[in-house]
Structure formats: C-alpha cells, structure tokens
Amino acid sequence: MELGTAPGCFGAVLQETTGSGNTFGSKLWTDGKLEAPMLPDRPEWVKCPHCAHLFWVEEARKLGEWNIGKRNSLRADWPKAQTPLVPSESDYYAALKTPPQDPKKERYLRVRALLVRNDHFRQVREIPEEGTASSGAGR
Numbered sequence: 001m002e003l004g005t006a007p008g009c010f011g012a013v014l015q016e017t018t019g020s021g022n023t024f025g026s027k028l029w030t031d032g033k034l035e036a037p038m039l040p041d042r043p044e045w046v047k048c049p050h051c052a053h054l055f056w057v058e059e060a061r062k063l064g065e066w067n068i069g070k071r072n073s074l075r076a077d078w079p080k081a082q083t084p085l086v087p088s089e090s091d092y093y094a095a096l097k098t099p100p101q102d103p104k105k106e107r108y109l110r111v112r113a114l115l116v117r118n119d120h121f122r123q124v125r126e127i128p129e130e131g132t133a134s135s136g137a138g139r
C-alpha cells in the first residue's frame with residue numbers, strides 16, 4: 001500500500017501498489033475488459049474520496065509505503081486516509097470534453113469510458129456444448 005495526498009485538497013489517499021496477482025478465474029471480455037478476482041484493477045485516473053476532485057494517481061504526492069499486516073506508524077499517523085473512488089461514466093464524458101494534452105491519457109479515458117458504458121450490457125450466457133444445442137431451429 002502506498003500513502004499519498006490528493007492534488008487539490010491534499011486529503012490522504014491510500015493506493016494499492018502493484019504486487020503479485022494472477023488471472024485464475026478471470027474473464028476477458030471481447031472489448032478488452034479483464035475481470036480477474038486475484039488481480040485487482042488499479043485505475044490510473046480516480047476520484048478523491050474527500051472532495052470528489054478527479055486526478056491522475058501519478059499526480060498524488062507520495063508520503064510513504066508499507067506492507068499490510070505489519071504495524072506501521074505511517075498508517076497510524078494518517079487515520080483518515082481513504083482509497084480513491086472509481087470515476088463514474090459521466091465523469092469520463094465530462095473529462096473528455098476537454099481531453100488531456102497527453103494522447104496516452106486521452107486514450108486511457110476513452111477506453112475506460114467505453115468499458116464503463118459496456119458494463120451495462122455485460123451478462124454471461126451459457127454456451128451450449130457441442131451436440132447438446134437444439135438442431136434445426138432458426139437455420
């Protein structure tokens with residue numbers, strides 16, 4: 001975990017740092033979204049849990065890092081630190097009205113907007129095994 005302050009209000013935010021993970025039990029959708037229970041999503045653009053300001057994680061001022069489970073005075077010093085929120089679909093559209101200068105950031109926002117939009121339509125249907133599907137119907 002990493003502790004930092006959000007740009008804007010300087011509220012304390014906690015960010016999961018890239019650690020180990022795996023894709024067991026994961027689901028890869030045709031639009032590129034990966035749902036992996038053992039590999040948490042770490043969004044690059046987030047909403048401040050204190051003031052709802054949207055910011056890039058890389059712009060947060062880093063205060064320190066610690067391992068979960070170990071007693072650490074850094075965590076005790078920042079009891080109000082919270083995990084940033086995930087932006088809503090409308091947050092992405094609003095941000096894209098004046099896209100970032102960095103083409104990578106603009107692409108990131110566009111792709112995320114698409115994935116969030118597609119979330120409304122995600123559903124899993126059973127794929128019939130070969131030979132068990134009803135034959136003839138609609139062909």
Ligand SMILES: [Zn+2]
Binds near residue numbers: 050
């Ligand atoms: Zn804030």
